[in-house]
Amino acid sequence: MKKKNKIIIVDDEKSVRESMEMILKDKYELLIFTRGDEILKEFQEDMADVALVDIKMPGMSGIELLKQFKTMDEDLEIIMITGYGTLNSATEAMRNGASAYVNKPFSKDKLIEIIEEKIKKREKSRKKKKRLVELENVKKSLDERTKGFYSSTVNSLLAAIHAKDGYTSIHSEQVARYALLILDACASFIKLLPEEKDIFRYLVSLHDIGKIGIPETVLGKDRKLNSQEWEIIKKHPEIGVSIVNPILNPMSALKDYICIIQDHHERYDGTGYPNGKKGDEIPLLACIISIADVYHAMRSNRPYRKALSKKETLKNLRAGRGTHFNPKILDIALKILEDYGD
Numbered sequence: 001m002k003k004k005n006k007i008i009i010v011d012d013e014k015s016v017r018e019s020m021e022m023i024l025k026d027k028y029e030l031l032i033f034t035r036g037d038e039i040l041k042e043f044q045e046d047m048a049d050v051a052l053v054d055i056k057m058p059g060m061s062g063i064e065l066l067k068q069f070k071t072m073d074e075d076l077e078i079i080m081i082t083g084y085g086t087l088n089s090a091t092e093a094m095r096n097g098a099s100a101y102v103n104k105p106f107s108k109d110k111l112i113e114i115i116e117e118k119i120k121k122r123e124k125s126r127k128k129k130k131r132l133v134e135l136e137n138v139k140k141s142l143d144e145r146t147k148g149f150y151s152s153t154v155n156s157l158l159a160a161i162h163a164k165d166g167y168t169s170i171h172s173e174q175v176a177r178y179a180l181l182i183l184d185a186c187a188s189f190i191k192l193l194p195e196e197k198d199i200f201r202y203l204v205s206l207h208d209i210g211k212i213g214i215p216e217t218v219l220g221k222d223r224k225l226n227s228q229e230w231e232i233i234k235k236h237p238e239i240g241v242s243i244v245n246p247i248l249n250p251m252s253a254l255k256d257y258i259c260i261i262q263d264h265h266e267r268y269d270g271t272g273y274p275n276g277k278k279g280d281e282i283p284l285l286a287c288i289i290s291i292a293d294v295y296h297a298m299r300s301n302r303p304y305r306k307a308l309s310k311k312e313t314l315k316n317l318r319a320g321r322g323t324h325f326n327p328k329i330l331d332i333a334l335k336i337l338e339d340y341g342d
């Protein structure tokens, strides 16, 4: 048997309550109250489909009760019961979200017709709400799957870097570690959500992914590179972009992060590569990587030179203030690297 729809009746007049009960009791489950404050004590969202509320009641008025109902259950269909001289109040009630009003004395058929219409409306909005919740859940599970997809794609690419060049693999991890510390110290003006920080971390660890496309004779050379070889190395940011772009493309919001790969060798004075971007043209996220990248490179032993001491490295970074590096980010990064850099 179909469950009966629930109707709240709030009316201070005994005769009205009784006549409504008589008319409606066979068809609906009735929750009958004499005052607004009485129902509000036990009212909760989705408690009923329709409320029949008398406009003129001692204590809390019907309009006040209507407003309270709407804050607690915005989809509750509220029909105001109006008597002589309350037409203005009925108009006010409609403005405040009432679904309809019925004049006293009311006919049984008319009242049931309005209630049925409002029940249908309520069921429709309930279905819509349910659908929205379902969609939200689908979106959440897709987000989770996308996240999983991203981390496994990044891991595959990191494994590819590792297979190609062990140094670049260690370097990428360390640069990501320093870059995250610097990013946190810039939190007052670079505001990223936790999910955006995850993307930042993924892409920093892939900042040199383009080196996969550089010949091993150049990448693994144990002497200083000649100018021709440098030109080849300089291609790695753009190769990196072409590797990572297909992953980012479907999500346009992620495109803001491609600078991490594309611009990490740009210099503040415009002498960097690949595009010779200058000053504020270089996104701040790329400026962070640039510092972390140079710091770790200088602190590493390379076949063609020994690692610089921490003191020398910091001195070199300082010397690049405003030429190689964004001065604002550098000042913050130096403090971080002095304390936490290896």
Ligand SMILES: [Fe+2]
Pocket (backbone or CB within 6 Å): 207, 208, 236, 264, 265
């Ligand atoms: Fe690089």
